[in-house]
Amino acid sequence: MYWNQKTECMPEGKLKKLQYKSLKRLVNDLYSFSAFYHDKMKAAGVRPSDIRSLSDISKLPFMNKSDLRDNYPTKMFTAPGKDVVRYHVSSGTTGKPTLVGYTKNDIEFWTESLARALTSVGIGSDDVMQVSYGYGLFTGGLGLHYGAERVGATVLPTSTGSTERQLELMMDLDVTAIACTPSYLVYMGGVAKKMGIDFQRDTRLRKAVLGAEPWSENMRQHIENELGIQAYDIYGTSEISGPMFTECTEKKGIHIWSDVCLVETIDPDTEESLGPGQEGELVITVLKKEAMPMIRYRIKDLTTIIEDKCACGRTSPRIKRITGRTDDMLIIRGINVFPSQVEHTLLQIPQINGGQYMITVDRIDSLDYMTVQVEMRPEAFSDKIDDMLKLKKHISSELKRYLNIAVEVELAAPDSLPRFEGKAKRVKDRRKL
Amino acid sequence: MTEKYMIKQLSIFINNEPGRLAQIAAALKECNINMKAFNIAESSGFGVLRAIVDDPGRAYRELSKKGIIVKETNVIAIPMTDRPGGLLEVAKVIGDANINIEYGYAYSDKNKASFFFRVDDASAAVSKLLAVGMRVLTETEI
Structure with a gap:
C-alpha cells in the first residue's frame, strides 16, 4: 500500500532531477530574498550560479542549532508573519529555546510526509490511533495527529500521562495503533500488567510507531515479543518540521522522501561528505520549507545512508537506526x-x-x-x-x-x-x- | 543573661557516599578535636554530623580552613538522671514550658547523662527552663 505511489516509487534518476530543481530554486530564492542566507552564502563564497548539479550542494555552508539560537525568535523566517500559521518550540543549548515556524504549505508537506510513512507501516482508515506523544510545543503530538487524520485513522489524542486512563481508553475504543516514545510503551506495558491487563488478549493494539529518543533493535524485540505488536522506528526533529519519516513494514531503514528532504552524511570532524554505506553525521536539506528553510542542517545524529532499492518498492534513500550523537545532547523521556x-x-x-x-x-x-x-x-x-x-x-x-x-x-x-x-x-x- | 548556657555545637555537612564520614573524622583527628557527643542526621542524599567538642571556636576555625562546611549552632544541654524515666522528667518540663524541640541527642557515661537539643530561640527557652527551676548546663559543666 502506498499513499503517493507516483512519488514514492519514482525512478531514481527522475527523483534526483526533481531534487536538483528544488534545490536550485531554493538557493536562488534565498540568495535573493533572505538576508540571513544571503550573508551566509556570501561568507562561504558561493553564489547560486555555482550550483550546477546535485552534488554541488557540498559547496553550500552548513547550518547549526546555533543559527536558530542566534536568530531567535524569528530573524531567520523567510515568510511574512501573516503566512506563518504555527510555532513549535524545543529546548536550545542554553537558556534560549529553539523556535520553528510553519506556513500552511509547511504543515501540508509535513502531514503528507507522515501520511506516506503511516501508510507504509499499514496504518490507515480502519485504524484507531492513540497519540501518546506530548501535545503542545513539542512537535510529536500535533505532527502525528495531523498525519493519522490524513490517512483517515480515528485519532485518540491522549497526549502523555495518566497511564491507567490511557490503557482503559485503549481497551474501550479498540485502539489498533499507537505513537509514543519506546520507553513509554514499555512503561505502559508494566502498568498494564499491574492492572491485570494482558496486551495480547485484552487490547487490539497491533502497531506502534516509536521514536523521539534513541532505542535499539533489542528493545524492538522486547516490545514486539512482550506486547505482541509490530514496532516501527520514526525519525525527525523540530528543525526539519518534526517527526516525518518511518521505516516501512520491511523494517530495514527509515525512508526519507526525496522530494521533501535531501540527506547527506559527513565526517563530523573534517566535514567532508561521505558516500552511502559509510556511517557519519546526518545533514538534512529540507527542499520545501517556506517559513524557515533549512539548508545542510547538521542534525548531530550519527547514521548511515542506504541507497539500494527497498523490497517495498519505494525508491527513496533510507537511513539506518541512529547510533549516537556527535554533540553532548541527552534525550531524556523524549x-x-x-x-x-x-x-x-x-x-x-x-x-x-x-x-x-x-x-x-x-x-x-x-x-x-x-x-x-x-x-x-x-x-x-x-x-x-x-x-x-x-x-x-x-x-x-x-x-x-x-x-x-x-x-x-x-x-x-x-x-x-x-x-x-x-x-x-x-x-x-x-x-x- | 542566658549567654553562658549556650552550648556551641558544630554541624558538619557530609556528602552521601562511602568514605565521607571517615574523611571528616580524619580531619577532626588532624585538628586534634575531641568530641564529647555527636549524632548523624541523614536526609535524602546528604548527612549532617552534629557534635559537641572541646574548644568549639578553635575546631570551627581549623575545620573551615580545611574547606569543610561547618556551622556553629547554639544548643541547650540539660542533665538527666541515668535511670528509667530520666528522659520523661526533662521532656515533661520542656513540654510544659511550651518549648518545641527541633532535634536532640544524648550522651551518658557512668556518672552522668546529658540531653542536648536545639530549639528555635535558645535564649528564650533557657529563660523559661530556669524560671521553672530546671538545671541547665554551661559549657564548663559538660
Whole structure:
C-alpha cells in the first residue's frame, strides 16, 4: 500500500532531477530574498550560479542549532508573519529555546510526509490511533495527529500521562495503533500488567510507531515479543518540521522522501561528505520549507545512508537506526537536554557553585531519570535539614522550569565533585540502550 | 543573661557516599578535636554530623580552613538522671514550658547523662527552663 505511489516509487534518476530543481530554486530564492542566507552564502563564497548539479550542494555552508539560537525568535523566517500559521518550540543549548515556524504549505508537506510513512507501516482508515506523544510545543503530538487524520485513522489524542486512563481508553475504543516514545510503551506495558491487563488478549493494539529518543533493535524485540505488536522506528526533529519519516513494514531503514528532504552524511570532524554505506553525521536539506528553510542542517545524529532499492518498492534513500550523537545532547523521556542548559540554570542560583556539577542518567523500569549533583556554597549550609531540603527543592524546580523534565538534585560539599583538566566529563549516562 | 548556657555545637555537612564520614573524622583527628557527643542526621542524599567538642571556636576555625562546611549552632544541654524515666522528667518540663524541640541527642557515661537539643530561640527557652527551676548546663559543666 502506498499513499503517493507516483512519488514514492519514482525512478531514481527522475527523483534526483526533481531534487536538483528544488534545490536550485531554493538557493536562488534565498540568495535573493533572505538576508540571513544571503550573508551566509556570501561568507562561504558561493553564489547560486555555482550550483550546477546535485552534488554541488557540498559547496553550500552548513547550518547549526546555533543559527536558530542566534536568530531567535524569528530573524531567520523567510515568510511574512501573516503566512506563518504555527510555532513549535524545543529546548536550545542554553537558556534560549529553539523556535520553528510553519506556513500552511509547511504543515501540508509535513502531514503528507507522515501520511506516506503511516501508510507504509499499514496504518490507515480502519485504524484507531492513540497519540501518546506530548501535545503542545513539542512537535510529536500535533505532527502525528495531523498525519493519522490524513490517512483517515480515528485519532485518540491522549497526549502523555495518566497511564491507567490511557490503557482503559485503549481497551474501550479498540485502539489498533499507537505513537509514543519506546520507553513509554514499555512503561505502559508494566502498568498494564499491574492492572491485570494482558496486551495480547485484552487490547487490539497491533502497531506502534516509536521514536523521539534513541532505542535499539533489542528493545524492538522486547516490545514486539512482550506486547505482541509490530514496532516501527520514526525519525525527525523540530528543525526539519518534526517527526516525518518511518521505516516501512520491511523494517530495514527509515525512508526519507526525496522530494521533501535531501540527506547527506559527513565526517563530523573534517566535514567532508561521505558516500552511502559509510556511517557519519546526518545533514538534512529540507527542499520545501517556506517559513524557515533549512539548508545542510547538521542534525548531530550519527547514521548511515542506504541507497539500494527497498523490497517495498519505494525508491527513496533510507537511513539506518541512529547510533549516537556527535554533540553532548541527552534525550531524556523524549526531551532534549543539553548539559549547557543545566549549567546555565545552576549558575543563576547563588547558594551553589554552579560551575561544578555532575549529571547522571539512569533508566529504571524503562523510564529515564536524571540526577544533578551540585556543590553547595559554605554560606548556604544550614544545620536544619528542612532548610537544606528547601534548597534542594528550589534547585530542582528551577531545573524543571528550564528543562521541562523532573530532575533529582543531590547536594554535595564544596570541592567534592570531580575536577577536570582539559575537557570536562560531567555526564554519566548509565542507560543501557 | 542566658549567654553562658549556650552550648556551641558544630554541624558538619557530609556528602552521601562511602568514605565521607571517615574523611571528616580524619580531619577532626588532624585538628586534634575531641568530641564529647555527636549524632548523624541523614536526609535524602546528604548527612549532617552534629557534635559537641572541646574548644568549639578553635575546631570551627581549623575545620573551615580545611574547606569543610561547618556551622556553629547554639544548643541547650540539660542533665538527666541515668535511670528509667530520666528522659520523661526533662521532656515533661520542656513540654510544659511550651518549648518545641527541633532535634536532640544524648550522651551518658557512668556518672552522668546529658540531653542536648536545639530549639528555635535558645535564649528564650533557657529563660523559661530556669524560671521553672530546671538545671541547665554551661559549657564548663559538660
